[in-house]
Amino acid sequence: MALLRPSCDSSHLYQRQKITKQPPIHLQMNYVAGTTWDYAVKVDGGMRAVIFDRFVGIKKSVVGEGTHFFIPWIQKPIMFDIRSRPRNVPVVTGSKDLQNVNITLRILFRPIADSLPEIYTTLGVDYDERVLPSITTEVLKAVVAQFDAAELITQRELVSQKVSEDLTKRAAKFGVILDDISITHLTFGKEFTQAVELKQVAQQDAEKARFLVERAEQQKKASIISAEGDAQAASLIAKSLGEAGDGLVELRRIEAAEDIAYQLSRSRQVAYLPTGQGVLLNLQQ
Incomplete structure (x- = not known):
């Protein structure tokens, strides 16, 4: 009696092998x-x-x-980006004496890291474009209006300090930290600039006139002192002549002659001819 084995369909076996076959382990990991x-x-x-x-x-x-x-x-x-970044904000405003002021502020800013979700929700990624120009203009106009044009120059450090304090407080409300604030540019209108130049010219002219007056006064004082000295010298000479007679005059003449002789003796172009002697020889009579 023959033992019968169950027959298997070849296509069924191929499908079973295809289902149970797995890709290599390195491909799975990749x-x-x-x-x-x-x-x-x-x-x-x-x-x-x-x-x-x-x-x-x-x-x-x-x-x-x-x-x-x-x-x-x-x-x-x-x-x-939570690193500090620079930004220049130009503003045109007016001073206390109604002069036009062109001022530029350089700001180093960065966001508060813990406030980033709120910053993105309310302002977006370009928060600096939305916040810094507006609050900088507002603060600068408020501070500059407290000073005259001349005070903005002479008290620039005080102006910068007030701007820094007010702007830092305003930026903190939006979750922004300002690490540094500085005024990099400060100019005035054309009319004010011309007025300042004319004032400087007038001051220079006044200084020059005052110098000329002082110099004339000094020259006058010098002339008076010189005249007084000459008068005193003449008085002393007259007094000496009255006391010494012609002897003083003769002494001064001798001293002058000695001085002239000394100066002539040092010159090579001067020849001396003795008096009372025949110095011209072989001359026809």
């Missing part, structure tokens, strides 16, 4: 790693991330530096 990396976000140094969730909205927590995972299609990271 697939998992690639899929996982697609769900990760890297936050660089000096950056922070705010997570937007499609179900709960903006999350209150701030993501710090490093690699973080999120749910694709549901969560979206929004990057913020």
Whole structure:
């Protein structure tokens, strides 16, 4: 009696082998790693991330530096730079004496990291464009209006200090920190500039006139002193002549002759001819 074995369909066996066959382990690991990396976000140094969730909205927590995972299609990271950045804000305003003032403020600013969710919700990523120009203009107009045009120059340090204090308080309400505030440019209108130049010219002319007057007075005093000296000298000479007679005059004549003789003796172009002797020889009579 022959033993019968169950017959197997060849196509059925092929399908079973196809279902039970698995890809190599290294391919599975590469697939998992690639899929996982697609769900990760890297936050660089000096950056922070705010997570937007499609179900709960903006999350209150701030993501710090490093690699973080999120749910694709549901969560979206929004990057913020928390390092200090410069910004120049030009403003045209008026002084206390109604002079036009062109002033430029240089600001170093950065957001408060813990306030980034609120900043993004109320202002957006370009928060600095929305906040800094408006509050800077407001503060500068309020401070500059307290000073005259001349005081803005002579008291520039005080003006800068008041602007810095008021602007720092205003920026803090929006979650922004101002690390440094400085006035880099300060000019006035054309009329005021011309008036200042004319005033400087007038002051220079006044200084010059005062110098000329003082010099004339000094010359006058010098002439008086010189005349008084000459009068005293003449009085002394007359007194000496009265006491010594012609002897003083003769003494002065001798001293003058000695001085002249000394000066002539040092000159090579002068020849001396003795008196009382025949110095011209072989001359026909």
